[in-house]
Each structure stands twice: as C-alpha cells, then as structure tokens.
Amino acid sequence: MFPLLKYREEEVESFLARVTDADVRASLDAARPDWFDLLNLISPAARPRLAELRRAAQLARRRHYGRTVSVYAPLYIGNTCVNACRYCDFRRGHVGTARRNLTLDEIRAEAEVLRSSGIDSVLVVAGEDPQVNTVDHLADVGRLLKPLFAYRALEVAPQTEDAYRALFAAGYEGLTCFQETYDRTLYREMHPAGPKADYDWRLGTQLRAGRAGFRTLGCAFLLGLGPWRREAASLAAHAYHLMRECYEAKVQFAFPRICRVDGGFVPPCEVGEDDLEQMMLAFRIVFPSCGLTVSTREAPAFRDRIVLTAADNMSAGSRVTPGGYAAVHADDTAQFTLSDGRPPAEVFAAIRAHGQEAVFKTWDNRI
Template sequence: MFTIPEFPALQEAVSRATEAEIVQALHSERPGLAGLAALLSPAAEPHLGAMAKRSGAITSQRFGRTIQVYAPVYLSSFCANRCAYCGFSADNIMERRVLTFAEAEREAMILHQRGFNHLLLVSGEAPAKVGVDYLEEIALRLRDRFAALSIEVQPLATEEYARLFRAGITSVAVYQETYDREMYKQVHLGGPKADFDYRLESPSRVAAAGMREVGIGALLGLSDWRAEGLALGLHLAWLRKQYWRTGLTVSFPRMRPAQGEFKPLQPVSERNLSQMIFALRMFDPDVGLYLSTREEARYRDGMIGLGPTRYSAGSCTAPGGYGQEDAGGEQFEVGDSRSLAEVSSAIQKKGFDPVRKDWDAVFQIRGDGQQAA
C-alpha cells in the first residue's frame, strides 16, 4: 500500500536544496526523488530557462512532435461531497442535472462531429445518480465510436473498475486534490471524499483492475505546491514500480473561479506551474502530462513542446453544455474557450501534430475478448 510522508517533511525536503544539487539534477538523466526535490525548490527558480530547455528536449525524445487532444463530457453535477473549493459541492445551491443515456450519447456525438476521438467522461461524485451501471451503459454505447474513453468519477472498488474496463473504459483519473492530510481535512467537510486514505489507494485499485492507464494530480491552490509536486513524484514512482504495465499520467489543475467563490489558500503562478511541470518531466520522462483548458490560451500556447503532451479543447464543464449553450451548473470557469480547430492550429503553428486518433487502440484487447475500435 502506498503511504505518503507527513507534509511538513516534504516541505522540508524541497526547502533545503543547494545550488550543487540543482545543477546535478539538471544534468542527470534521471534526477531521482532527491533531484526532484531540488528542481522544485525555491533555489531552482533562477534555472527555469534551463529547466524548460531540458524538459522540452526530453519530451521531444520520448513523444516526438505529437500532442494528444481531447474533450470532457460532463455527465452529472450531482455530488454527495461537501468540498469547500468545488462548484459541484453539495453545499452549493445550483441547478443539478444528470444526463440520460440519450443525452450523454448526443453530447459525445457532437464532439465526435467536431473531430474529437478522445473523451473524458466526468461527473460529480454521486454514486446514487451516476453509478457503475450507468457508466457501463455509457461506455457500451460509445466504445466503438471513439479511440479512447476515460473517466473522472468517484473512487470505485477494484472489481468495479474491471467491469468498466470490460465495457470499454481504458483510463481513469483520480486526483488526490491535496497530499497535505491536515489541509485535506479542512477542505473536505463531509461525504465519502472525506476519507483521505481510501482516495489515496484508488489509483492502485485502478491499476490492479487492469486499466490501461491511471492519472493522478493535485488541485493547485490548496497547499504548498512544491511539496505537492514532490508527493506526486513519490506516488508516481511507487505506481511505476508496482504496476509497470500500466500507463501513468499527471494533471496540474490550478484552481479556477467557481460557485461558492472559494479563493486559493496558496496561489500558484504560471511560473510556479511551469517549474512543477518541468521538474516532473525530468523526473519521469515517460509520464503523460496534461494541460487543460483551466489555463489561459496564451500560457497553453507558450507551453507547447516544453513538457505537456495532452491538451483539452473546446471544453464545457456543465452537463449538456455542448448541445445547449445556456446550460447552467458548470463546475468551474474555463480559461481557454477555443475550439478544437483553433487549439489544433496553435499546436501546428509551433511545428507539432495534434493527435486525434489513438493508434495504440488496435492492440487493446477488451475484457470481452474483442479488439477495441
């Protein structure tokens, strides 16, 4: 079982880096955890240009000049949790909606017509509204029309993840939100999500179920981002060792305006975010790194080729929002509202290829014994 050190110990590790340790990490093929701590440290900030160059070179070597593009489909805004920072929190008075199967299928096909082949199915954490039966039916309806289907929903049991894998889901994102146990208690005020350890163990259950890929991440703005970065590295390294056949990704969601008007407790700048991305790229050259539409278009364009390998586009965070422009109940405000064509154009202008088709899917064997579409 993965265990996380006490958060103050992580903060101490990233605060004591020396110039020599930073330089060594910059020139090391695999910096290791000590090197990651050095690269995340305040003392590494003057080296940000060198970090960007190194991160870009590693990304090019491992991923070529491709960037995968995807879009989220929000299935429901119902949630059983009382999370202080989230627009879907059960404490917020808002319009709540769960899509019917036909509505979810219609939303997905709107995105398909716009050119998307990778979908992330998202919902608030309300098993009574969006349970395994519901998710399985959605997957069965969509799996032969899309190259890849991912989910970001409530944590599930291993056998439930295995069931969804057989239905056509190939990737699961489960973000810890914060690895700071004390802060976790302060912002998760009620509901199943208040169980820190069960959530921490979720990526392991995903991998044990045979999922092709598992994604982790921390919500930036709740606690010390440098220590969160080191915690992500520790978690990533543990998963890599225990489940070496499973693909791994990391997301970097920075807090965005949402209903409830929760303000970041420890704001994270674009410069901070960049340092975190570069450090984790050098630490794990093969991990997929997401940069979502939470970020502004200007920043996302500037990061093309420097570390991130997956970009969302044309995102709407309200259930039914693609087919109904005035749909209410969004989870948060997006920072980059450009369409797939506009994001793809920006990627191409930098000399990169926006990938809309997951060619590896032809090698994926589903639980029913059939090749994936």
C-alpha cells in the first residue's frame, strides 16, 4: 500500500468485499466524494452500475474540462537503461534491443516531424542512464524543445529537487513517474537491480518535482502487476498526499495497462477493459479536476469512448522507440505494444467527430 495510508492491504480488500449496492448509490450521489467513495466505486458491487458511473463521470468531466481533450505525444530520446524491470524490453542486458541515444540534432529532427503532424505537446521519455541523461543534457533538450512545443513534460529517471528546479527552468512543466506497484514486496521482485530498486526514492519523485515548481504531477501504477483495486486505493492515497503538499500543482493519473502479447511479459494480475473503464470512471468522479490520461496501449474504440466520459488527456501517433518519428529502423524495439496506431490527424478527426476539441495546454505561464 501507499506507505502513508493507515489501512493495510487486508483491510482494503475486506472493505471492498463488504461494499453494498446502497453504498455505491450513496457514493454516486456524494457532493464531495472521498477516498471511501473511490473504494465503493471501484468495488465489485459497483460493476452492475457502470452505466450510472459513466453518466456521473461524464458530468464531472464536462464541468471541469468542457469539450476539450488534451493531446500529446511521447518523444523517446534514448533507451539505454541501468535498471532491470522485469516487464520492460529496455532493461539492461536484454538481448535483441537495439540501443540508441539521440543527439540534439536528432532530437530536433524528431521534434520537427512531430510538430508537422500537428502535435504541440510533448512528453520527453528516456531510459535511466545517468551517464547519458545527465541533468545538463535533459536541460539542453528542454531548451531545444521550448520554442517548438506549447507544453513540455518529462518521464525520465527520478531526480533531486535541485535537479528538478534546473529542469523546470529549462522549460519542462510536467512530470510523470509511474510507481509501477505500491506493494513493496512485489516492487522488489519486479525491480531487482539498479537505482529503481529503491522504492522510497521513486515514491518521493512527484513531491520533489512539485516542490521545485512543476505544474503537473503524473502518477500511475502499471496495470497488471498487482491486484488493481488495491493498487488503485494506493494511487488515490498518493494523489491526496500530493494535493496537500503541492497544492499549486495538478495531479494527473495515467492508467498504463500491460496487454499480453505472444512471447512478451505475462502480467501476474491481468486487468480487463471493463476493469480499466470502471477504475477511470471512479477516478473521474472522485477527482473531478485532476488529469486522466488514456494510453495508446488501448484500442481506438475504447480511447474514443473514454475521452467522452473520463479521460481528458490522450496520446496520439505515439512511437515508443528513440528516433521513431523521423525514421523507422528495422531493428527498433518498442518499449511496449501500441494498440492505437492512428496518426495524429485521425485522432484529431475522431475527437471532432464526437463534438470535442483537441487542445495542447489550457494556460500559459509566458503571459
């Protein structure tokens, strides 16, 4: 569990098992839903009321985000990594992964291809390689991207608060760090070596970034590692903690789901599409103003549907290999399997077809 939560796994599980239909209805009607309402809404008892969850979530989404959908794309700048995450083909020593770290010129070329596709918000992603992705290098990348994109975010190795200050000054405004699992024992199993083996250092990432000025703090667990309801309870507790400590920042949830592929990592606790939808609807109802991201790991039909009810943020045209926009290399290894291969123009068209509008940021600190 999230360590500041005063309930143990068994207590959360037993609470979830005791939720009744009346509890679910009360949570759907709550004026200011709280953590217990989240538990009610993600419980098995809420599953028959998915249609009502959809209506309540859509109302909350409409109130806080109108008809806008924020769109972004990841920009992978390198895939060398000193960590050994069992579920990732970028892990150190993994045979068959072509390793690449882009130069600043190559990053510019990637950025220009992305911009020409209409994308104006970028998430810079890299494996954890302290020799390559130094703070100075990441800051150079931030300064390079600042005039090109309206919004820049980072998903790289956890940094110190001072490093985050430098990175914020270089132009990054958002930070994403997946805890992967809030279960310490499972965390140790999944991250046997490298700096990522340190659970607490990773857990404090958003707090350090928030204190350094970052405006968006992205949190998630990797869906498929541990039992999803228990992980969702921890994720929500983590969010409450960040909202209290970094009240000027916006918490953003992502829901990255491991979808099983032949020969790939087999998730120990597979999460179905209905589970994912229930969880996203519940988070939208309980955290109406927080960001909710739907990943390109999900199929187009699900993504197009969930941005109407729960998600306000989606990736489009993603390539999850370094250099994947400017040129596709035959030996490229993707970090994970994508289910939505539509180019940005098609995603924009689908958003418009549903009466919504694609946006890239909703505020500007340069004004």
